[in-house]
Amino acid sequence: MIPHASELEDLALHGVRVLGFPTTARVAGRFGLDRDAVEEMLLDAEACGWVQRLSFGGSSGWSLTDAGRAEGERRLAAELDALGARDVVADVHARFRPLNRRFGAACTDWQLRPTRLDPLASNDHTDWRWDERVLRTLRSVGDGFTGLCGELSGRLARFGGYAGLYAAALRRVDAGERGWVDGHDRDSLHLVWIQFHEDLLATLGVERGTDP
Incomplete structure (x- = not known):
């Protein structure tokens, strides 16, 4: 059985949650994705109110909003049920x-x-x-x-x-x-x-x- 590959936009949103305050490059690197494509997906997610880019203590990264957390879980649940997994x-x-x-x-x-x-x-x-x-x-x-x-x-x-x-x-x-x-x-x-x-x-x- 070939493992299911999640959609790019799902991985971008999910990566922010799992990695915790990551940069775009870190999300891309974790899943072996193109950095520019991940950046585009995260900017779209930001426009939807699902993520926000924050800076403090000399560091910057993406953070999930409550709405983004709920959206991410909805997407993962749909994926899981579609696969019967x-x-x-x-x-x-x-x-x-x-x-x-x-x-x-x-x-x-x-x-x-x-x-x-x-x-x-x-x-x-x-x-x-x-x-x-x-x-x-x-x-x-x-x-x-x-x-x-x-x-x-x-x-x-x-x-x-x-x-x-x-x-x-x-x-x-x-x-x-x-x-x-x-x-x-x-x-x-x-x-x-x-x-x-x-x-x-x-x-x-x-x-x-x-x-x-």
């Missing part, structure tokens, strides 16, 4: 949830290392046994994550790329570049994971925080 995505989401709990706990342990006197003490990464235990969990959930990504990308092409980005970040971590665990200025393990989660939620029309 809703049950497939819902099943992946159900199996992702326990992985997500393990991943979230591992990320907490990466940031915090409780002591007898301070249960919220920051992890200073001097205890290699503690950190290695966390990294083993991140590798383990990555195996399950890769499988789920493969199932989805076999039906919807836009889910392609997540597994490769996670694997690439994990290689950087294993090479000693620990900022690739949870850095927000790169495609870190944490950033790729939350983008995939947001993609699932948007596709199914599920509010974040309601799928514990």
Whole structure:
């Protein structure tokens, strides 16, 4: 079965939601699209009141409006139902949830290392046994994550790329570049994971925080 390729205008709008305050180039790069074509689609979406271009702190990017969020979910729902793939995505989401709990706990342990006197003490990464235990969990959930990504990308092409980005970040971590665990200025393990989660939620029309 050839994976379904989403429409350009749908990907442009969806990319703004999943990537969170991205530039046009970042949206285009994520889906392998022409930058000028994406810019045109986003300008059209801006005219419809679905996105807005914002600048602050020396950075600029696109942001989704409430109307744009609703429009994006409507488009994704129509696509999903037309493909008859809703049950497939819902099943992946159900199996992702326990992985997500393990991943979230591992990320907490990466940031915090409780002591007898301070249960919220920051992890200073001097205890290699503690950190290695966390990294083993991140590798383990990555195996399950890769499988789920493969199932989805076999039906919807836009889910392609997540597994490769996670694997690439994990290689950087294993090479000693620990900022690739949870850095927000790169495609870190944490950033790729939350983008995939947001993609699932948007596709199914599920509010974040309601799928514990």
